[in-house]
Amino acid sequence: STGGAVATPEDHDVEYLTPVSIGTPEQILNLDIDTGSSDLWVFSSETSRSEVKGQTLYDPSNSSTAQKLEGYTWSISYGDGSSSAGEVYLDTVSIGALTVSSQAVEVAQKVSSEFTSDSNNDGLLGLGFGSLNTVQPNAQKTFFDNAMPALDSPVFTADLKAGIPGRYNFGYIDPNAYTGNITYVSVDDSQGFWDWTSPGYAIGSGSFENTTIKGIADTGTSLLLLPSSVVSAYYGKISGAKYDSTQAGYVLPCSPTPPDFAFGVGDDGAAIVLPGKYINYAPTGSSGTTCFGGIQGDSGIGFAIFGDVALKAAFVVFDGGSKTLGWASK
């Protein structure tokens, strides 16, 4: 089997939303597919009314295939401080033509303000490793783990794009979605993340800097978070760029276009190049003179995060069979 669906960016590519079908008859919710976590949770008929602002709600009582897991609960806190919690059902879940008949669907009873205010986001679909799942008393499998045995190939791919819809595919690699070769690198799944190591980076037309950068491929994080030494080297090349403590990040003049940023993949010299315009993440004010940087520091996290600013420059294969990541330009 195979499947897949469109990934549509919200403003500034802060997140990408993908239509997911749940239940019988189908209830279609737009979910944030997140390789940095492993819970599939949705806004629901059980979500506190005061915490819902425009989201589409999954109602298990309207699904003939919903089965409640009595006594099961979940509660998750994300690195950005957001959180949600609730109860658990099993139901049929599809992404395009790919269907999992008994998927744990975690219904939210409460969500934090970050989710309440994100009116187009109806929940998250985690594609991290199973060890991260928060369901008690027994952890539940991700959509990918459930689907994998039936997939033509045990993979999913992320093809996110700047400002326009991209795609998540399951079970196959679309040869028309990338250029050149796919370079595969090993993954350390011991922390539950798609955690890999880049050999270094280059700024603009500058020389390649060999420095180990260990980090996770996280479709649910907006920015590219890197070691402070790398971030300082990058913004040090830009007149007027500075760390703004009020914004809690580096800001830079939106014009001229900043230098490209490349990160290495594998030991054969392959690299993914972020066009400089990707580093103009969003204007900080109404004049559009100053931009918030798409590259920021990873201090306090313990590893780098290759979020959407990086991922949208690449075609990425998440290989659940070999537990490797494949990176290609496009």
Ligand SMILES: O=C([C@@H]1CCCNC1)N1CCCCC1
């Ligand atoms: O909570 C997160 C992210 C938040 C955004 C969505 N993906 C998961 N983590 C990833 C990095 C380490 C800490 C946990």
